């Protein structure tokens with residue numbers, strides 16, 4: 001079955017009891033046992049498993065071509081559980097020098113205290129990653145592509161080879177691309193993580209996260225830790241996310257088309273000094289993006305030619321692009337990463353330019369979006 005069909009049907013057979021065509025919200029904490037240990041279908045307690053969450057997990061595993069998915073209460077809960085499953089105190093990991101600020105904060109402020117060390121490496125240069133890996137063997141390489149907020153493109157196949165050569169696992173944060181545009185497990189990654197809050201949910205109405213593994217190796221450990229640490233997706237959140245994912249393909253097509261027009265307009269705008277969008281032929285990762293992505297996605301960043309103050313002013317001047325954190329919803333958003341989503345990277349190797357503006361290009365009419373940006377930049 002093709003992606004569009006899987007998104008609507010995988011894990012979502014009509015309910016066996018009633019025939020309901022979408023999975024019901026099993027808003028329940030516990031399940032009657034027919035005698036001690038006599039569970040019906042293995043359900044005993046909703047932290048351990050829940051039918052609505054299971055439907056989402058089956059769908060996400062199918063869409064990423066993985067063996068199994070685990071749905072969490074947020075992207076950060078997913079990352080934390082994954083890292084404390086795959087790593088042990090004393091282990092070393094390589095992280096991107098350009099990544100979501102919250103991911104950096106998790107490594108820098110939480111997991112270092114747990115005994116994990118990290119090194120930030122510019123991952124668009126696989127040789128630099130290979131040198132860092134040879135210098136100090138990492139347990140895993142954490143990648144994000146395209147990156148948040150600079151839209152760097154990382155060659156997943158090349159990084160998977162570096163990971164393999166060094167006995168490390170490759171984890172890829174696929175939030176910006178979504179499984180419709182890019183399937184990292186097919187390109188050699190071992191694990192995919194998502195903030196399903198973004199394109200997978202798609203409607204800015206639910207926070208969630210997911211881990212999808214390529215094979216059975218880590219399934220039992222992840223299931224154990226997901227239950228033991230408990231940061232699971234609730235039934236209603238899982239249901240909202242499933243409702244969103246059904247339309248992922250059509251939304252991503254339109255996000256990509258609108259973003260391409262926005263990027264093109266910004267490229268020739270005198271108030272803009274640099275545009276970051278992998279679909280632009282001049283983008284350093286354009287050829288790799290063409291090879292590993294179906295299209296280039298809905299995220300565009302740019303630098304304000306007149307500097308930080310102008311960047312901040314533009315963020316406050318748009319009418320359609322709403323000033324706010326997050327991304328991937330049907331409505332367009334604008335933000336200033338240095339003061340908002342990436343404030344935690346200040347003074348670190350992941351610090352972002354102060355004149356940077358990030359756009360999440362939504363599904364509104366492209367002409368209206370271009371006019372809004374032109375007016376804000378005028």
Ligand SMILES: Cc1ncc(COP(=O)(O)O)c(C=O)c1O
Nearest residue numbers: 074075076100148175195197208
């Ligand atoms: C690329 C990326 N990964 C992970 C996360 C964390 O996800 P959540 O906000 O759902 O915890 C985000 C959030 O913005 C993100 O942009």
